[in-house]
Amino acid sequence: MMTQCTSLVTGGFGHMMSNGTGAFGWLTLLVVLGAIITVIAFNRKRETVRQEIHQERPTTAREILEQEFAAGHISQQEYFQRLEVLQETQKRY
Secondary structure, three states: OHHHHHHHHHHHHHHHHHOOHHHHHHHHHHHHHHHHHHHHHHHHHHHHHHHHHHHOOOOOHHHHHHHHHHHOOOOHHHHHHHHHHHHHHHHHO
């Protein structure tokens, strides 16, 4: 009985390989894995480009104003006056 079961199992697998079904299964697996790897690689590349673009963006007027105030180049009163002008300008546009 055990010998018959073993031969059925191995015979079934051998039959599957001989008629091409096993090769088709391996091909399908390789195609799916290739697609997954391609999607992952594309997403990583896109994220890298997105980070580079974010780092290269120009400094805004408010950031420049904050840097000047932090460095002590302008007084607190002048800082708030310029900030008010910036906010009014942003409201217009």
